[in-house]
Amino acid sequence: MQNGLSLPCLDPHTLTGFWLHDDPSGFQRWLKNANGTFWVTGKPASGKSTLMKYLAEHECTLKFLPNCNSAKWLVIYFYFDFRAGSSTANSIDGLLKALMHQMVRQNQSISDFIHDDPVGEDLLTEETSVSHDDLIELIVRATHVADANICVFLDGLDEYSGSYMDLETLTQRLSNEADMLLCLASREEPELQLYLKSCPKLRMQDHNSITIREYVEEAIHGITQLSSDIEELVDYIVTYSEGVILWACFAAQELRESLFRVDPLELTYERLTTFPNDLENVYEGILARLVTTIRWKLL
Helix, strand or coil: CCCCCCCCCCCHHHHCHHHHCCCCCCHHHHHHHCCCEEEEECCCCCCHHHHHHHHHHCHHHHHHCCCHHHCEEEEEEEECCHHHCCCHHHCHHHHHHHHHHHHHHHCHHHHHHHHHCHHHHHHHHCCCCCCHHHHHHHHHHHHHHCCEEEEEEEECHHHCCCCHHHHHHHHHHHHHCCCCEEEEEECCCHHHHHHHCCCCEEEHHHCCHHHHHHHHHHHCCCCCCCCHHHHHHHHHHHHHHCCCHHHHHHHHHHHHHHHHCCCCHHHHHHHHHCCCCCHHHHHHHHHHHHHHHHHHHHC
């Protein structure tokens, strides 16, 4: 059994049921049509990155992609990481190089083409720097000679440190000139909404209620019976999480601890209703509780 301070873990596989089966988001349909750009959006901590990583790695993605001209699909993944500042991991330069390296690794004809190209060989050996335009042109030419289709999962657009206009130009070129299928993920930032508004999209918080309910019920399983009173507490967490999975995880831990202590249900409900509704205040509460616990242990 978990101790009082440990947080429950969420299996990323549970985040994908909605598109693998009923497909209310239209994502499965978009994959099958293999056309244009799809936008995965949602609130912070609603599971966007977990889902994007899963989709980029799971075999079902390849299953739903069509057999276009008998060519195989290459699935590429890149994440703009705000912690990297303006370095390679959070730049267009880093994205393009990661894109090229993954294409080379997955497809022999692309690998041969890049190695035979002077610009490509220099890039692979990192002996020289190349402009973004030249690098894009190289990638476009490589896709035209390859017997392959390419699906790119590009995560964390809202964490990119540069101009969103540059991102728009880049993604349009990759889609139109390289004929790449793009799945983009970000928060609903106004500038991103402006250029992605016409794309089919999935709002994570609209699809997380079943996942959150199952998670909360699993978190308290074995501690108490799922009575009508307990069900009301679970309902409260599902409703007031507003699809934010991380908030639901913390609230579920609060419920778990209260039930484990056999607190009165009225007190448990009061704790949940006064639980902070934003993650920053949740973190502050957790840190305060850790400090209190550490001080108690040192006495």
